[in-house]
Structures are given as structure tokens and as C-alpha cells.
Amino acid sequence: xxxxxxxxxxxxxxxxxxxxxxxxxxxxxxxxxxxxxxxWMTAAEFTALFAIAQSAPxxxxxxxxxxxxxxxxxxxxxxxxxxxxGPSSILSFYVxxxxxxxxxxxxxxxxxxxxxxxxxGLVLGGAWLLAGIANTxxxxxxxxxxxxxxxxxxxxxxxxxxxxxxxxGLLGWV
Amino acid sequence: METHNIPTRxxxxxxxxxxxxxxxxxxxxxxHHMLVLRKGWLTDAEFTExxxxxxxxxxxxxxxxxxxVGGRFHGASGALLxxxxxxxxxxxxxxxxxxxxxxxxxxxxxxxxxAGLAPAATGLIFGMGLRLAAxxxxxxxxxxxxxxxxxxxxxxxxxxxxxxxxxxxxxxxxAWHLQKEPT
Numbered sequence: 001x002x003x004x005x006x007x008x009x010x011x012x013x014x015x016x017x018x019x020x021x022x023x024x025x026x027x028x029x030x031x032x033x034x035x036x037x038x039x040w041m042t043a044a045e046f047t048a049l050f051a052i053a054q055s056a057p058x059x060x061x062x063x064x065x066x067x068x069x070x071x072x073x074x075x076x077x078x079x080x081x082x083x084x085x086g087p088s089s090i091l092s093f094y095v096x097x098x099x100x101x102x103x104x105x106x107x108x109x110x111x112x113x114x115x116x117x118x119x120x121g122l123v124l125g126g127a128w129l130l131a132g133i134a135n136t137x138x139x140x141x142x143x144x145x146x147x148x149x150x151x152x153x154x155x156x157x158x159x160x161x162x163x164x165x166x167x168x169g170l171l172g173w174v
Numbered sequence: 175m176e177t178h179n180i181p182t183r184x185x186x187x188x189x190x191x192x193x194x195x196x197x198x199x200x201x202x203x204x205x206h207h208m209l210v211l212r213k214g215w216l217t218d219a220e221f222t223e224x225x226x227x228x229x230x231x232x233x234x235x236x237x238x239x240x241x242x243v244g245g246r247f248h249g250a251s252g253a254l255l256x257x258x259x260x261x262x263x264x265x266x267x268x269x270x271x272x273x274x275x276x277x278x279x280x281x282x283x284x285x286x287x288x289a290g291l292a293p294a295a296t297g298l299i300f301g302m303g304l305r306l307a308a309x310x311x312x313x314x315x316x317x318x319x320x321x322x323x324x325x326x327x328x329x330x331x332x333x334x335x336x337x338x339x340x341x342x343x344x345x346x347x348x349a350w351h352l353q354k355e356p357t
Contacts, residue, residue: 016233017232017233018334019233022229023233023234024299028331028334032333048288048292049272050292051292052271052275055295056264056268056271057195057196057267059234059260059264061237062265065268066272070272074269077269081261084233084234085234087233089233089238089241089253089257092228092233092238093242093250093253096224096242096245099227107346107350109349110350111230111349112349113311113316114345114346114348115230115346116311117310117317117320118320118345119230120320121320121324123299123303123306125323125324125326125328126299127296129327129328130296131293134293134295136289140290144293144297146297147295147297147298148296148297148301149297149301151297151301152300152301152308161294161297162291164294165290165291165292165293166290168294169286169287169288173290174286174289
């Protein structure tokens with residue numbers, strides 16, 4: 001049990017420091033570690049957990065606590081959440097303090113500009129990878145595309161899109 | 175000089191708790207609404223700057239932002255309160271959902287719901303990525319880096335850490351040398 005908790009903490013602690021561009025950027029890497037490297041679950045099980053995490057309120061990091069729950073119930077969930085938030089939070093606490101002093105330096109501007117395209121590539125690449133697993137047929141791809149289009153062009157509340165997806169699934173359209 | 179409302183520690187916790195509990199899909203617009211418009215803890219410029227910082231640092235952006243805001247007003251204890259306020263309710267709700275899922279995962283109806291939920295959820299991420307991409311600097315190096323990262327992760331399935339070790343220095347070097355064209 002405690003070996004599993006340690007393994008969870010190490011996996012999510014690493015992901016925490018790699019998550020440039022937010023938690024969604026490391027979802028593919030999480031999948032690779034959890035499914036291929038550790039063999040904790042199948043890709044389909046991981047995708048189901050991802051869908052559940054997306055339908056809970058709050059930041060997208062919850063996927064980590066769901067994987068932790070699957071492996072080691074409540075302690076696993078708590079350790080995984082602390083793992084994925086802890087290292088990056090401590091870093092951002094100290095960097096936010098330093099930034100106040102150094103923000104006008106040229107290097108800081110270069111960092112800000114240089115990271116922007118990377119985080120966009122990470123988010124879209126991750127979405128593409130997930131889509132390959134989540135979208136099992138042409139109707140799922142269509143649903144995914146419509147949801148993407150509406151989320152991009154309008155400010156409709158995401159819950160409507162998730163609800164529409166759930167209903168479409170329940171009716172057997174997907 | 176603009177005047178600030180300085181939140182107490184309790185207000186930090188309850189403010190972020192309120193965001194966590196209603197923030198479905200993505201909480202960023204809600205955070206902006208609360209911090210700048212409703213409570214006046216930050217100005218728009220300060221918000222943009224702290225958010226930019228949260229985005230370039232690793233970790234969940236909104237969590238980083240909550241830590242930076244809490245820390246700015248009340249140091250480490252403020253950061254901890256904002257952080258736990260933000261995550262407490264979503265954590266409990268996610269635990270509830272996943273235990274329901276484990277109990278009823280055999281039900282065909284639940285499988286069907288998830289089969290529809292997953293593509294819609296993935297679409298939301300595409301939508302957010304496209305929104306960000308539309309605001310990206312229109313220079314060839316920026317677009318090339320974004321496309322290269324997309325291909326490496328999405329199509330070639332490369333592991334993230336070695337990729338970042340190459341891309342981050344490259345991106346910062348390019349941004350340093352290629353000045354923005356004066357407009």
C-alpha cells in the first residue's frame with residue numbers, strides 16, 4: 001500500500017513539474033506513464049476517468065486524484081492530488097515573489113514569448129492524442145468537432161456541451 | 175494609483191472555494207470575474223501578469239494563480255488557504271462521481287453516457303487550444319514551434335520531458351533574438 005502511495009506521488013510529482021501550459025498538457029504523458037509504463041489500467045479505463053474528471057467542477061488536475069483513487073482509494077487520491085499540485089505550487093509561490101523584482105528584465109520577456117507557442121502545441125497535441133482514444137467512430141468525431149467549434153467560437157457554459165455529449169451517448173448516437 | 179481591497183485570510187479561502195464549486199470545464203473566466211470585477215483584489219493588468227506567470231510555470235494554471243494571489247496578500251498561509259479553498263469542493267465531488275462510477279460501471283447506460291461524454295470533453299480542450307492559438311503572435315518561428323510541439327506530442331507520441339529539454343531553450347533563445355516587429 002505505502003509502496004503504491006510512493007509510486008503515485010513520484011509519478012504525479014514529476015508530471016507536476018512538466019505541466020507547462022496546464023494540467024491538460026500532461027494528460028498524454030500521464031496516459032503513457034499510467035498505462036504503458038506502470039500498467040496500472042487500460043487506455044479505455046483511463047479515458048473513462050478523464051471524462052469523469054472533466055464533468056466535475058474545478059481545475060482539470062482532478063484526473064490525477066481519480067487515477068490515485070483507482071489504485072489506492074482515498075489516500076491514493078489525496079497523495080496524487082498533492083503530488084500533481086505540490087511541486088509546481090511551491091515553485092510558483094517563490095517565482096511570483098521573485099517576478100515582482102525582475103519582471104522588466106529582457107530575459108523574462110523572452111521566456112514569456114517563447115513559452116506561448118509551446119503551451120499551445122502541448123494543449124492541442126494532447127487533445128489530438130485523447131481524441132484518438134475517446135472517439136471510437138465517426139459520430140464521436142463529429143460530436144468532438146462540434147463541441148470544439150462551440151467552445152472555441154462562443155462562450156457557452158462548458159457544462160451544456162458535456163450534458164449534450166452525455167445525452168447523445170445515452171441515446172446510443174455515439 | 176488604484177486602490178486595492180485587501181482580502182482577509184477567510185475571504186481568500188471562501189472566494190476560491192466559491193470558484194472551485196461552480197467552475198465546470200474551466201475556471202479561468204470565473205477567477206477573473208471574482209478577483210478583478212467583483213472583489214477588486216487585483217487590477218486587470220495585475221491579473222494578466224499573474225496569469226501569464228501561472229502559464230509559463232509548470233503546473234495547473236489556475237492553481238498557480240491561486241497560490242500567487244494568496245501569497246501576495248498573506249504569504250505562505252494565504253497561498254495555502256487559496257489553494258485548498260480552490261481544490262476542496264472539486265476533490266470531494268470527483269471522489270463522489272468516481273465511486274458512483276465504480277459501483278455502476280457494469281451498467282450499459284453508464285458506458286453509453288461515458289462514450290458520449292469523452293468526445294465532448296476532448297472537444298472542450300480543442301476549443302480552448304484554438305482560442306489560445308488565435309491570440310498567438312503571428313510570426314513564423316512561433317507558428318513553427320507550436321506546430322512542431324503538436325506533431326511531436328499528438329502524432330509521434332514522444333515522451334514530454336526530453337521534448338521540453340530541447341524545445342524550452344530553443345523557444346527562449348528564438349524569442350530573445352527575434353525582436354517583435356514594430357507596429
